[in-house]
Amino acid sequence: MRPRLGHIQFLNCLPLYYGLVKNDVLLDVELVKAAPRDLTGMLLDGELDIAPIPAIEYARHADDLVLLPDIAISSDGEVQSILLLSKVPVEGLDGRLVALTNTSRTSQVLTRVLLARHWGVFPEYVEMPPDIGQMMRDADAALLIGDDALRAYWDPPADLEIYDLGAEWTAWTDLPMVYAVWAVRREFAEKRPDAVSNVAEALNGSLAYCRAHLEDISDYAARWESFPSAQFLSYFDTLQFRFEPRYREGLTRYLTEAVAVDELDDVPAIRIFGEE
Amino acid sequence: MRPRLGHIQFLNCLPLYYGLVKNDVLLDVELVKAAPRDLTGMLLDGELDIAPIPAIEYARHADDLVLLPDIAISSDGEVQSILLLSKVPVEGLDGRLVALTNTSRTSQVLTRVLLARHWGVFPEYVEMPPDIGQMMRDADAALLIGDDALRAYWDPPADLEIYDLGAEWTAWTDLPMVYAVWAVRREFAEKRPDAVSNVAEALNGSLAYCRAHLEDISDYAARWESFPSAQFLSYFDTLQFRFEPRYREGLTRYLTEAVAVDELDDVPAIRIFGEE
Numbered sequence: 001m002r003p004r005l006g007h008i009q010f011l012n013c014l015p016l017y018y019g020l021v022k023n024d025v026l027l028d029v030e031l032v033k034a035a036p037r038d039l040t041g042m043l044l045d046g047e048l049d050i051a052p053i054p055a056i057e058y059a060r061h062a063d064d065l066v067l068l069p070d071i072a073i074s075s076d077g078e079v080q081s082i083l084l085l086s087k088v089p090v091e092g093l094d095g096r097l098v099a100l101t102n103t104s105r106t107s108q109v110l111t112r113v114l115l116a117r118h119w120g121v122f123p124e125y126v127e128m129p130p131d132i133g134q135m136m137r138d139a140d141a142a143l144l145i146g147d148d149a150l151r152a153y154w155d156p157p158a159d160l161e162i163y164d165l166g167a168e169w170t171a172w173t174d175l176p177m178v179y180a181v182w183a184v185r186r187e188f189a190e191k192r193p194d195a196v197s198n199v200a201e202a203l204n205g206s207l208a209y210c211r212a213h214l215e216d217i218s219d220y221a222a223r224w225e226s227f228p229s230a231q232f233l234s235y236f237d238t239l240q241f242r243f244e245p246r247y248r249e250g251l252t253r254y255l256t257e258a259v260a261v262d263e264l265d266d267v268p269a270i271r272i273f274g275e276e
Numbered sequence: 277m278r279p280r281l282g283h284i285q286f287l288n289c290l291p292l293y294y295g296l297v298k299n300d301v302l303l304d305v306e307l308v309k310a311a312p313r314d315l316t317g318m319l320l321d322g323e324l325d326i327a328p329i330p331a332i333e334y335a336r337h338a339d340d341l342v343l344l345p346d347i348a349i350s351s352d353g354e355v356q357s358i359l360l361l362s363k364v365p366v367e368g369l370d371g372r373l374v375a376l377t378n379t380s381r382t383s384q385v386l387t388r389v390l391l392a393r394h395w396g397v398f399p400e401y402v403e404m405p406p407d408i409g410q411m412m413r414d415a416d417a418a419l420l421i422g423d424d425a426l427r428a429y430w431d432p433p434a435d436l437e438i439y440d441l442g443a444e445w446t447a448w449t450d451l452p453m454v455y456a457v458w459a460v461r462r463e464f465a466e467k468r469p470d471a472v473s474n475v476a477e478a479l480n481g482s483l484a485y486c487r488a489h490l491e492d493i494s495d496y497a498a499r500w501e502s503f504p505s506a507q508f509l510s511y512f513d514t515l516q517f518r519f520e521p522r523y524r525e526g527l528t529r530y531l532t533e534a535v536a537v538d539e540l541d542d543v544p545a546i547r548i549f550g551e552e
Binding site: 001002018021022024026027220224 | 277278294297298300302303496500
């Protein structure tokens with residue numbers, strides 16, 4: 001049976017998908033599209049063998065998982081697609097209400113970390129669907145991610161402060177931020193190490209293809225989405241898919257901060273496939 | 277939005293899938309994998325725009341659908357993967373019990389048509405999961421399709437008569453048999469004719485690719501399935517993806533026979549995209 005690889009149909013995974021198609025990888029893996037929030041459960045339940053999952057979810061289930069060594073969804077500075085929009089400068093959010101999009105796990109925790117640990121402010125939080133109008137009616141600030149965030153980044157609403165949380169993280173820690181990792185069910189990694197190696201190689205090949213064809217990919221994205229190609233190019237160029245040592249250090253720092261704000265019990269040892 | 281194209285993960289669609297991957301078509305369509313039994317409903321409900329559906333299901337909903345002109349799953353003679361296995365020669369099945377796999381619609385009706393109209397025998401029928409052991413314990417004959425049928429075709433169980441229903445159909449009618457057609461929701465075809473044309477072209481290109489690379493595809497199939505490449509080559513070579521006039525005539529004859537055995541109310545006018 002072909003390894004079952006989870007896939008998110010978000011813009012941040014589009015360059016990788018493009019590389020997977022162009023490299024014929026879809027003959028060697030069973031690609032299973034799912035909502036990000038479902039992937040971790042599907043992986044743990046054995047419905048998937050390998051999947052991109054939120055960094056914070058990985059940490060909560062690290063005992064049952066190992067990570068692919070060379071791929072993540074990460075940023076080193078600006079990220080463009082994870083934004084805090086606020087009616088007042090963040091320093092003024094103490095005791096106010098912040099709306100968190102219910103489409104994200106890692107970014108919700110990142111918001112709490114930056115507000116509490118970097119800016120030293122302690123708002124109340126409410127989780128909501130990503131409707132900026134509703135969020136700003138109910139709260140004083142809103143976390144948006146993905147397409148909703150890009151729309152705000154590219155066409156900023158007047159009268160709102162906009163914080164790029166990737167840029168804020170790196171300015172504060174001098175480290176990259178890792179949003180998602182490619183996790184393998186540990187049992188699968190032990191039973192079929194060759195299949196995992198093949199998938200890892202196929203993903204690396206697809207990433208190499210995608211890095212070499214960012215303009216084509218941006219033109220492709222612009223065909224199906226309502227932004228011009230140049231904006232996609234800027235976004236895809238900003239987005240990193242790296243997971244080299246400095247990025248892993250960024251992940252560990254993030255998890256340490258997540259413990260500090262009570263969003264994680266402890267920082268797990270990060271197990272990398274092939275490096276144990 | 278990319279057109280949403282239904283896809284069956286059956287061996288009979290594997291050559292086409294191979295062509296779709298090799299021709300990068302998966303960048304231009306949203307491929308939605310589903311069980312064959314679900315595709316018709318998903319198409320009618322608007323969850324899919326275009327899908328391969330059983331010929332008999334098409335006929336039951338023809339008012340809401342149009343067909344792509346150049347693609348079907350069909351045979352002209354032997355098909356290998358749709359078999360009636362019987363403890364006695366078919367002529368002896370009058371009044372006996374025939375088990376029909378619950379994984380097929382068109383082939384169930386084909387079985388009834390051939391038994392009643394070609395062989396003039398009138399058994400009782402029972403629908404069951406495709407477990408040949410259970411079927412042959414409970415009944416005197418069993419309809420199998422797909423992998424289960426191929427297994428029986430390539431490694432015939434002793435003491436059973438084996439009838440290839442594609443071969444029997446063509447021997448009787450002198451016409452090809454059409455098992456599945458690519459149907460477009462009519463509303464979608466009217467609203468987005470260019471998208472339908474693009475998908476039709478992409479499918480034709482993928483079929484041309486697949487016809488030119490049957491050996492590669494057979495080697496590929498043999499990597500993931502437990503039969504040797506040569507058997508896949510024989511099967512893929514037998515299987516037709518044609519829907520030219522003689523095949524359409526075969527479809528009409530099949531639907532006429534389905535009416536004769538009370539499995540269809542009437543033979544609909546067959547509407548082909550771009551030919552109205």
